[in-house]
Amino acid sequence: MNLGIIELLGFGSQGWGGPLLKAAGVTLAAASCGFFLGSLLGICGASLKLARAGVLRTIGHFYTTVFRGVPEILVVYLFYFGGSVVLTNAMNSGGFPGFYSLPAFAIGVIAVGVVSGAYQTEAFRSAFLRLDRGQIEAGTACGMSKLLLLRRIIAPQTLRVALPALGNIWQSVLKETSLLSVIGLTELLRQAGTAAGSTRQPLLFYGAAAVMFLIIGRITGLILTRMENHLAKPWRR
Amino acid sequence: MASSSRLAIADTTEAIPAISTADLHKHYGGLEVLKGIDFHANDGEVVAILGASGSGKSTFLRCLNLLELPSAGRLHIFGEEVKLRPGDANLRIADRKQIDRLRTQVAMVFQNFCLWSHMSVLDNLMEAPVHVQRRGRAEVRDEAETVLKRVGLLERANAYPAQLSGGQQQRAAIARALVMKPRVLLFDEPTSALDPELVGEVLKVMRDLAAEGRTMLIVTHEMAFARDVSSRILFLEKGRIEAEGSPQQLFGGGVNERFDQFISRFSQG
Ligand SMILES: Nc1ncnc2c1ncn2[C@@H]1O[C@H](COP(=O)(O)OP(=O)(O)OP(=O)(O)O)[C@@H](O)[C@H]1O
Ligand SMILES: [Mg+2]
Numbered sequence: 001m002n003l004g005i006i007e008l009l010g011f012g013s014q015g016w017g018g019p020l021l022k023a024a025g026v027t028l029a030a031a032s033c034g035f036f037l038g039s040l041l042g043i044c045g046a047s048l049k050l051a052r053a054g055v056l057r058t059i060g061h062f063y064t065t066v067f068r069g070v071p072e073i074l075v076v077y078l079f080y081f082g083g084s085v086v087l088t089n090a091m092n093s094g095g096f097p098g099f100y101s102l103p104a105f106a107i108g109v110i111a112v113g114v115v116s117g118a119y120q121t122e123a124f125r126s127a128f129l130r131l132d133r134g135q136i137e138a139g140t141a142c143g144m145s146k147l148l149l150l151r152r153i154i155a156p157q158t159l160r161v162a163l164p165a166l167g168n169i170w171q172s173v174l175k176e177t178s179l180l181s182v183i184g185l186t187e188l189l190r191q192a193g194t195a196a197g198s199t200r201q202p203l204l205f206y207g208a209a210a211v212m213f214l215i216i217g218r219i220t221g222l223i224l225t226r227m228e229n230h231l232a233k234p235w236r237r
Numbered sequence: 238m239a240s241s242s243r244l245a246i247a248d249t250t251e252a253i254p255a256i257s258t259a260d261l262h263k264h265y266g267g268l269e270v271l272k273g274i275d276f277h278a279n280d281g282e283v284v285a286i287l288g289a290s291g292s293g294k295s296t297f298l299r300c301l302n303l304l305e306l307p308s309a310g311r312l313h314i315f316g317e318e319v320k321l322r323p324g325d326a327n328l329r330i331a332d333r334k335q336i337d338r339l340r341t342q343v344a345m346v347f348q349n350f351c352l353w354s355h356m357s358v359l360d361n362l363m364e365a366p367v368h369v370q371r372r373g374r375a376e377v378r379d380e381a382e383t384v385l386k387r388v389g390l391l392e393r394a395n396a397y398p399a400q401l402s403g404g405q406q407q408r409a410a411i412a413r414a415l416v417m418k419p420r421v422l423l424f425d426e427p428t429s430a431l432d433p434e435l436v437g438e439v440l441k442v443m444r445d446l447a448a449e450g451r452t453m454l455i456v457t458h459e460m461a462f463a464r465d466v467s468s469r470i471l472f473l474e475k476g477r478i479e480a481e482g483s484p485q486q487l488f489g490g491g492v493n494e495r496f497d498q499f500i501s502r503f504s505q506g
Contacts, residue, residue, distance in 0.1 A: 138351035138410075141302055142365035142417065143340035145333070152368060156355050234355050234397035 008199060009208060016195040016205065023191035024212050030105060030187060031174045034112025038173070039166075041113060042120025049125050060121065067118035073179045076111045080183040083107060108180035116173045123169060127162035128154070160231040167224040174217055188212055253316040255280045255421050255452045256301060256343070261310035263296055263476075264326070270296045271307070272476040278421070278454060278469075280315075283447045285463035285484070286456045288473035289499060294456040297473065298423050301454070302343040303336050314339050315420060341370055344414035348426040350406040352398040358385070358409045359394040362416045370417065377416065384412045388442050404435030408442055415446075422446065424455040460503050464488050472496050 011017040048060030067075065084101045091100050131154065139149045181190035192209035196202040257277035263270050270293045278284050288294050299305040301312065303319070306327040312319040320335055321328035330336050352361050362381040366372045385391045388408040398406055407427055414422055427443070428436040440462050447453060447466045457463055463470065464484045472480040472493065480493035490497050 132351070132354070134347060134349050134351035135353050137304060138345075138347060138353070141304055141340060141345040141347075142413075143337035143369045144365065145337060148368055152364065153353055153355075157353075160355065231355075234357075235399050 005204065008195075008201060008204060016191075016199070019191050020188070020195065020205075020208060020212065023186055023188045024216065026105070026185065027174070027177050027187040027213075028216055030108050030112065030177045030180060030185065031170075033109040034177065035116055035170055035173045037109060037113025038116030038120050038169070041117025042124050045117060045121030046124035046128060049121065050128060064118045064121050067115050072111070072115050072176055073182065075115055076108065076179050076183060079111045079114075080104070080107045104180065104183045104185040108177070108183060108185050112173055112177060112180070115176075116169055119169045119172075120166065123162045123165035124158060127158045127165070130161055131157050156231075160235075163224070163228045163231060167221065167228070170220065170224065171217055174220070175213065178213075252279060254278060254313070255282070255315060256454070257313045258301070259311040259313075261297070261300060261312065262308045263293075263300060263305060264308050266326075270476050271300070273310070274476075274478060276471065276478065278452060280420075280452055281450045282469060283451075283453045283455065283467045284469045284471055285467035286454060286471045286473065287458075287460075287463060287496075287499070288479075292473040293476040294473055295425050298345075298425050298454060298456055301421075301423060302340050302345055303330065304345070306330070314343060337369065341365060341417045342419050343421045343423060344417055344419035346407070346410050346414050346422065346424045346427050348430050350398070350403070350410045350430070352406055352410055352413070354398050357395050357397055358390060358401070358412075361398070361409060362413050365413070366416050380418075381412070381416050384415045385409075387415075387445075388412045389438075402435060403431045404438045407431065407435075407439045411439070411442055411446075421452045421454065424453065424457070426456050426458065428457070428459060458503075460500065472499070474499075 007014055009015060009017050009020070045060050045063055048056045049064070051057055051060070080102060084099070087102060088098075088100045091098070135157070136149060136153060139153045144152070177187055178189040180187055181193070184190075186194075188209050192205040196205040199205070254277035258274050261271055261274040261276075274297060276297075286294050286298065296305055300307045306321070306324070306329065308327050312321070317335075317339070319339065320331035322331040323329070352358075353364065356364065359378075359381055362384065363374070363377050366377040366380070367374055382391060382394065385394055388411060390405060390408055390412065393401060393405060393409075398409070401409065407430075411422075411427075424443070428439050431439065436459070440459065443453070443455070443462075444466055455463070455467070467484055470480070470482060470484050470487045471478060472487070472495075474495055480487060480496045482492060486492055487496055488500065490500075
């Protein structure tokens with residue numbers, strides 16, 4: 001077991017490069033899917049919180065309060081074990097004995113999505129509130145329907161204002177996918193742990209995982225900054 | 238003699254007004270801002286709407302293209318009654334399609350320009366004609382370029398609003414209204430947000446429009462402009478029409494005491 005660093009991190013039969021890269025892919029996939037789900041939930045949540053009807057606003061408020069207030073790892077546990085218990089009970093009472101667990105990836109994505117959706121709700125809501133009412137009114141005055149206004153004026157301007165906040169949320173979503181290791185998803189942290197355990201090289205593998213998180217964060221961050229700059233172009237003098 | 242004057246009367250009664258309101262009321266909660274406005278503007282008329290701050294000028298103008306819903310009264314646009322139905326505090330829109338169609342006919346120019354900041358000037362102009370009026374892109378683009386040339390902004394067609402001066406933005410906003418080929422133009426203090434040296438370029442565009450026989454309703458504090466350009470003055474006070482008449486009549490003085498007071502406050506600066 002006296003392999004060098006190159007062999008340990010390499011792609012040979014003894015190397016952990018392949019599994020780590022694959023795990024990084026899982027991390028990226030879980031984070032992207034979770035973030036995207038969160039965007040949909042965030043748009044819904046913002047619409048609820050901005051709604052005229054008090055009931056809808058209360059529902060929106062409840063959603064953001066709960067999922068920003070509860071530790072994310074607890075949400076992951078609740079969704080995974082809670083969901084599995086419900087599924088098992090349903091299967092057992094349907095005549096199928098045994099324990100059933102839910103797919104870790106899907107549940108992980110849902111948990112990340114629901115939590116980041118609560119933060120994205122705030123990002124979309126405050127972006128919407130910062131829009132120039134006059135420009136919306138100008139659209140109405142030109143005979144635009146509500147849907148057309150939303151599509152042509154409100155959505156692009158809200159996105160532009162919300163993007164910096166969404167970028168921050170993305171970065172934390174990326175990191176928080178590591179919590180999904182607790183439900184057995186072989187993402188970057190868990191794979192690094194496995195490698196560290198079997199090679200007794202924790203420093204090397206946790207260090208490698210850290211670097212990989214940083215690289216993914218940096219590359220996606222650059223993409224987001226470019227998008228931001230592109231959308232901000234009209235506002236520059 | 239007798240027959241010719243009868244003919245003249247017959248002409249005016251038969252002509253359909255561009256816009257008319259009957260007993261138009263508007264209140265915000267307990268505050269009654271418009272207290273029954275009976276008004277009409279004929280096709281080709283330029284009406285200057287004057288009045289002290291808070292007299293209801295903006296509210297009146299905004300009711301005409303339904304940015305504010307009146308609480309009571311009737312509104313006709315080129316003889317077509319705007320379909321409104323009773324609601325809690327205000328009337329409600331009864332026919333969304335009708336309103337959206339009429340809004341392109343009664344275009345509004347705002348004090349703060351309100352150009353869409355994420356679109357270039359050209360895209361601002363093309364937006365409503367293409368997406369609301371569903372006209373062909375090529376035709377709209379030609380029209381937009383013609384209008385931009387007219388207001389002297391053709392070379393800024395690809396600039397964004399933030400890159401323009403206030404005067405340029407307001408001219409672009411007027412151009413945006415014109416591309417819809419509206420039959421009536423509403424202006425709510427179009428020069429009030431401008432630096433003094435930029436007021437002239439916007440007023441010039443408006444003078445040109447008036448000279449070509451456009452129907453325009455203009456809320457303004459530019460008294461000289463109102464006197465020179467309008468064919469009629471509407472003087473509002475506390476939500477009522479306090480005085481109405483030709484600029485010659487009203488600015489001559491002695492017709493309405495309140496109006497004279499109002500004017501004298503302006504001339505004192
Ligand atoms: N959305 C609103 N809610 C409550 N009150 C309003 C609203 N809009 C206008 N008002 C009130 O209605 C009255 C008339 O307002 P309006 O804006 O029509 O006046 P104006 O003649 O245009 O004045 P200005 O010259 O200052 O623009 C004012 O007392 C104003 O405070
Ligand atoms: Mg006003």
